[in-house]
Structures are given as C-alpha cells and as structure tokens.
Amino acid sequence: LSPVCLxxxxxxxxxxxxxxxxxxDTMSLNKPSDFWYLKQGGCTEVDGIxxxxxxxxxxxxxxxxxxxxxxxxxxxxxxxxxxxxxQCAMKEDDSGNAQCDPANKINLDLAADxxxxxxxxxxxxLTTASMEVMKKTIIKKVAPAKYNDNRDAISKALxxxxxxxxxxxxxxxxxxxxxxxxxxx
Numbered sequence: 001l002s003p004v005c006l007x008x009x010x011x012x013x014x015x016x017x018x019x020x021x022x023x024x025d026t027m028s029l030n031k032p033s034d035f036w037y038l039k040q041g042g043c044t045e046v047d048g049i050x051x052x053x054x055x056x057x058x059x060x061x062x063x064x065x066x067x068x069x070x071x072x073x074x075x076x077x078x079x080x081x082x083x084x085x086x087q088c089a090m091k092e093d094d095s096g097n098a099q100c101d102p103a104n105k106i107n108l109d110l111a112a113d114x115x116x117x118x119x120x121x122x123x124x125x126l127t128t129a130s131m132e133v134m135k136k137t138i139i140k141k142v143a144p145a146k147y148n149d150n151r152d153a154i155s156k157a158l159x160x161x162x163x164x165x166x167x168x169x170x171x172x173x174x175x176x177x178x179x180x181x182x183x184x185x
Contacts, residue, residue: 013038013044013051014051014052014054014055014058015055015076015079015080016029016031016032016051017051017052017054018051018052018054018055018056018058018059019055019076027076027077027080027110027114028080028084028110029080029083031044032044032045035083035084035086036086036087037082037083037086037155038083059072062166065169065170065173066169066173067169071169075162075166077114077115078114078115078158078162079159079162080110080114081110081111081112081114081115081158082111082155082158082159084107084108084110084111084114085107085108085111085122085151085154085155086151086152086155087104087107088100088101088104088107088108088111088126088151089103089104090144090147090148090151091103092144095141096144097127097141097142097143097144098126098127098141098142098143098144098146098147098150099123099127100123100126100127105119108122108123108126125154126147126150126151126154127141127142127147127150128140128141128142129142129146129150
C-alpha cells in the first residue's frame with residue numbers, strides 16, 4: 001500500500017478506541033498492533049492524540065452530514081475487512097501457484113463475512129488475475145511473487161473507493177447546504 005493509504009489506515013485505527021467492545025468483537029478486532037497494515041509504520045498510537053475523542057468528533061461530524069447508522073456500519077465493516085485481508089499471507093501450493101496461507105484462512109473468512117461475500121469468491125480474487133484480450137477475458141493464477149501486490153491492490157482500491165464515497169456524500173451535503181436547501185436532519 002502507498003504511504004498515503006498507510007497513513008490513512010493508521011488513522012482508521014481510531015475505531016479500536018471509538019467503537020464499543022461488542023462491535024469490535026463482532027469484527028474480530030482486538031488491538032491495532034495485531035494488524036499488518038497498521039503496524040508497518042511502527043506506530044499504532046500517537047502521543048498527544050486522544051483517539052477516543054477523535055472518534056467521537058468523527059462520528060458527530062458524519063452524523064451532521066446525515067450518514068445513517070447503516071452507512072457507518074458499512075464503513076467500519078469495510079475497514080475491518082481490509083485489516084483482515086492484510087493478514088492473508090501467501091503460501092505456494094503444490095503447482096507453484098499462490099494461495100492464501102491456510103494459517104490465515106480465518107482472516108480471509110472474516111473479511112468475506114464483513115463484506116457479505118463468499119470466502120471462495122474472495123480467495124478466487126486474491127489468487128487470480130484477469131485481462132481482456134480481443135474481447136475475451138483470460139484468467140490466470142497469480143504467481144507467488146505477485147500475491148502480496150495483488151492483495152494490497154485490492155485493499156487499496158477498496159479503501160480509496162470508501163474514501164471517495166465519504167467525500168462525495170459530504171460534498172453533496174455541502175452543496176445542498178450552500179444552495180439554501182432547507183433539509184433538516
């Protein structure tokens with residue numbers, strides 16, 4: 001993942017301080033230092049920043065922009081799934097192709113469950129790449145050397161798209177507020 005993505009994911013670690021323990025348990029989130037994407041920078045906590053307060057401020061702001069509880073739950077589930085996906089290390093299978101390490105199957109299953117997709121479909125996406133040639137789609141197995149890049153590209157795309165969703169929603173609300181739309185919450 002890019003440094004910008006990693007920095008943003010670091011800030012996503014505030015969910016560990018902000019969400020209630022029941023939600024964290026449901027998403028199988030124990031502590032930030034358990035997750036590869038969060039611990040890469042060597043810093044899962046920042047001195048002088050109160051993550052619990054920051055999370056409260058974030059939630060208050062998102063509510064002001066009319067994010068529903070379902071919207072917020074989807075954002076947290078997507079973020080938690082990305083963290084679990086980052087745990088899915090590679091192991092080479094007998095044919096020399098990449099596969100999700102069976103030791104990390106629980107993380108694959110958790111990510112799939114949080115996203116409401118099948119574990120098999122997520123595993124297929126992790127271990128294959130497709131390209132279109134002459135209007136025909138060719139699917140090939142991912143080489144072991146490319147597995148982490150593939151996994152990280154999936155994570156990055158999901159994270160960027162969720163960020164764009166949030167920005168577009170906020171911009172849409174600001175547009176309506178700026179145009180004198182009298183909608184109330």
